[in-house]
Structures are given as structure tokens and as C-alpha cells.
Amino acid sequence: MTSNAVLTITDLCTEFETDNGQVRVLDGVTFHVPKGKTVGIVGESGCGKSVTAMSIMGLLPKPFGNIVEGRIDYAHQGKIDDLASLTPDKMYQMRGNAISMIFQDPMTALNPVHTIGKQLMEVYQLHQPELKKKQRYQLSLEMLEKVGIPSATQRMLEFPHQLSGGMRQRVMIAIALACKPDVLICDEPTTALDVTVQAQILDLMTSLQQETGMSIIFITHDLGVVAEICDQVVVMYAGKVVEQADVFELFDHPSHPYTQGLLASMPNSQSIPKAILPTIEGAVPNLNEMPVGCRFASRCPYQQDKCLQQAPILELKNAEHQVSCHFWSDLRAKGNGQEPAV
Ligand SMILES: Nc1ncnc2c1ncn2[C@@H]1O[C@H](COP(=O)(O)OP(=O)(O)O)[C@@H](O)[C@H]1O
Ligand SMILES: [Mg+2]
Numbered sequence: 108m109t110s111n112a113v114l115t116i117t118d119l120c121t122e123f124e125t126d127n128g129q130v131r132v133l134d135g136v137t138f139h140v141p142k143g144k145t146v147g148i149v150g151e152s153g154c155g156k157s158v159t160a161m162s163i164m165g166l167l168p169k170p171f172g173n174i175v176e177g178r179i180d181y182a183h184q185g186k187i188d189d190l191a192s193l194t195p196d197k198m199y200q201m202r203g204n205a206i207s208m209i210f211q212d213p214m215t216a217l218n219p220v221h222t223i224g225k226q227l228m229e230v231y232q233l234h235q236p237e238l239k240k241k242q243r244y245q246l247s248l249e250m251l252e253k254v255g256i257p258s259a260t261q262r263m264l265e266f267p268h269q270l271s272g273g274m275r276q277r278v279m280i281a282i283a284l285a286c287k288p289d290v291l292i293c294d295e296p297t298t299a300l301d302v303t304v305q306a307q308i309l310d311l312m313t314s315l316q317q318e319t320g321m322s323i324i325f326i327t328h329d330l331g332v333v334a335e336i337c338d339q340v341v342v343m344y345a346g347k348v349v350e351q352a353d354v355f356e357l358f359d360h361p362s363h364p365y366t367q368g369l370l371a372s373m374p375n376s377q378s379i380p381k382a383i384l385p386t387i388e389g390a391v392p393n394l395n396e397m398p399v400g401c402r403f404a405s406r407c408p409y410q411q412d413k414c415l416q417q418a419p420i421l422e423l424k425n426a427e428h429q430v431s432c433h434f435w436s437d438l439r440a441k442g443n444g445q446e447p448a449v
Contacts, residue, residue: 112139112182113289113322114163119177121162130394132158134346137421140290145316145323147337149330149369153391154343156326160292163190164208165198181205183289203234207283211295213275217267223278224263227285234286250281255311273304284315292324309336330373334358342366345391345402348421352428362430364407364438409438
């Protein structure tokens with residue numbers, strides 16, 4: 108386990124029982140989250156970002172979703188707990204106290220029949236039962252103010268449907284932060300919001316992080332957001348990590364052809380119409396028919412025989428950069444030092 112890591116995820120394999128049999132949705136996912144830093148997880152829809160979050164949170168749908176291999180080591184108070192093997196009771200205590208999560212759609216997580224105040228006060232009651240009702244009320248009010256909700260006294264009395272999308276997301280953040288988690292997992296928390304509100308929420312999260320020193324796992328498909336707020340980036344493809352690096356290193360030297368494709372399809376300027384941006388051709392392989400070799404091979408412009416025969420493993424390119432491609436060093440050489448455009 109890396110010494111400054113609060114979470115170290117090693118060879119995590121998660122499977123679902125489906126009508127088509129057992130499918131392996133995460134296959135050997137490995138990365139770590141340094142203390143006080145933000146780690147972005149990116150990749151196309153269906154690559155396993157949310158399942159990674161659910162596995163860490165112990166919130167896989169039971170009995171169908173299960174971690175079948177691997178560890179999720181959580182370092183706290185001088186000891187290490189493997190979240191993958193905690194009992195449901197212990198995991199319940201971890202959620203909120205140690206690790207909180209905010210979701211893309213706050214309506215799925217907020218209770219429509221309870222006021223904002225009641226829901227927030229409940230969190231304090233659960234995690235700090237010694238507090239008096241008046242103290243819980245006061246803390247809830249302060250937390251709403253902290254996340255930038257105006258007229259907080261009035262909002263305490265309102266129901267989720269009375270708030271705008273941006274305000275609901277702030278309430279979710281307030282609830283997630285109420286117990287001062289060590290790790291906050293954000294699963295596409297700003298996707299449903301308009302750009303201005305999105306920017307406000309991102310600013311808010313960065314300043315709360317500076318204040319509390321928490322670590323953040325930020326799941327998104329928006330590389331612009333990654334560039335703005337993440338320290339490190341994990342790129343996932345078809346249930347595997349294909350590349351991970353410091354954010355500057357990743358944007359300057361993307362080394363997996365898939366990452367290169369993702370970056371190439373990113374709009375650099377508002378003036379480029381989306382329609383003419385390059386996209387990565389082809390489709391992700393079916394979970395039931397994963398190839399033995401590299402999972403990206405069928406879409407990779409640099410595919411060679413070895414890619415079809417043997418799965419690459421995550422290799423250390425340098426201390427800040429790991430990549431899972433047989434030919435990453437050749438690809439760089441070919442481009443005369445320049446990254447090839449996929
Ligand atoms: N409850 C479930 N049962 C079966 N398969 C699931 C379930 N939830 C997710 N999956 C599958 O797991 C894969 C990863 O999903 P997910 O983590 O939600 O992707 P994303 O990267 O878009 O968040 C997808 O192929 C999805 O179909
Ligand atoms: Mg998702």
C-alpha cells in the first residue's frame with residue numbers, strides 16, 4: 108500500500124449474476140487514492156465506473172452483485188481495513204463516517220416525503236447520537252450555509268421537489284459532508300446540471316476539500332472537468348484500468364491508444380463544432396464474450412498479433428504513470444516524440 112494512500116484498490120473483480128449467467132464487470136481494477144487529493148475516473152458509459160464506486164461503498168445490489176476477488180484497503184487512524192471483506196454491519200458504519208457518496212441524480216438519494224432539515228438532522232443523529240436536537244439543528248443549518256444555500260432556515264422546512272436541481276445537488280453534498288468523510292465519491296454529480304451551476308458546484312467541492320483535507324474520487328465522462336479539478340486520473344475500458352497518471356502527465360503524454368482517442372475527441376475550443384471532432388470507431392466488446400487479448404484491440408489502430416493473443420498488464424512507465432498496452436513505447440517512438448493521434 109502506498110504510504111500516503113487513504114484507499115488502495117488492488118485487483119478488484121466484481122461480478123453480476125444475470126439471465127445470461129455470471130458476468131465479470133470489473134476485472135482486476137487497481138488504483139490508489141492519495142490523502143487529500145482528487146482522483147478522476149473516466150471512460151465510456153458501461154466501462155464500470157459506477158460499479159467501482161458501488162463496490163467501494165459496499166452498495167452492490169444484493170444478492171446479484173458481488174466482489175469476487177481483490178482488496179479495498181482503507182487506511183485510517185493508523186490501521187488498515189479491507190472494505191471488500193467487512194461485514195455488512197461494519198460497512199454500514201463506514202458509510203457516512205468514513206466514506207460518503209453523491210450521485211448523479213439527487214432525487215434518487217433524497218427522500219421526497221421528508222423535509223431537507225429532517226434528512227440532514229437524521230444524518231447527525233445516526234453518526235453523532237450524543238448531540239441534542241438543538242445542536243443537530245444548528246449543525247444542519249450551518250452545513251446548508253456552507254454549501255451555499257441561501258435562506259437556509261427556510262430551506263430546512265422545504266421538501267426536495269421545492270428546490271432547483273442545483274440546490275438539490277448542494278443538499279446532497281451537505282448530507283454527504285455532514286459527517287466529515289475521509290473519502291467522498293462523486294458519481295457524475297454535475298452531469299444533470301447546467302454549465303454555470305456545474306462550475307459553482309465544482310468550486311464548492313474544491314474549497315470544501317481544502318478546508319477538510321478529504322480525498323475525492325470524481326467519476327465523470329467530461330475530460331474538461333478532470334483537467335480542472337483532478338490531481339490524478341484513472342482511465343477505464345471494459346472493466347479494466349488501461350492507464351493511470353498524474354493529470355498533467357496524462358494530458359501531456361497519453362500513452363494508451365484509448366486515452367489518446369479520448370483526448371483527441373475532446374473539444375479544445377468552443378469554436379470547433381462537435382460534429383467534426385474525431386471519435387473512436389467501433390464498440391466495446393460484450394461482457395459475455397471478452398477477448399483473451401487486449402480488450403481495446405478490435406478498435407485500436409495499432410493492433411498487432413500479440414494484442415489478440417495476450418492481455419497486457421498495467422506497467423509502470425514512470426513513477427507517476429502506468430499503462431496497459433503491449434506497444435506504448437513503440438507508439439511514442441513512431442510519432443517522433445509526438446503522440447500519435449488516434
Ligand atoms: N445490476 C446489474 N446487473 C447486471 N449488470 C450490471 C448491473 N449494474 C451494472 N451492470 C453492468 O456493469 C457494467 C458497468 O456498468 P457501470 O459501472 O454502471 O458503467 P459506467 O461506467 O457507465 O458507470 C455495464 O456493462 C452494466 O451493464
Ligand atoms: Mg455510471
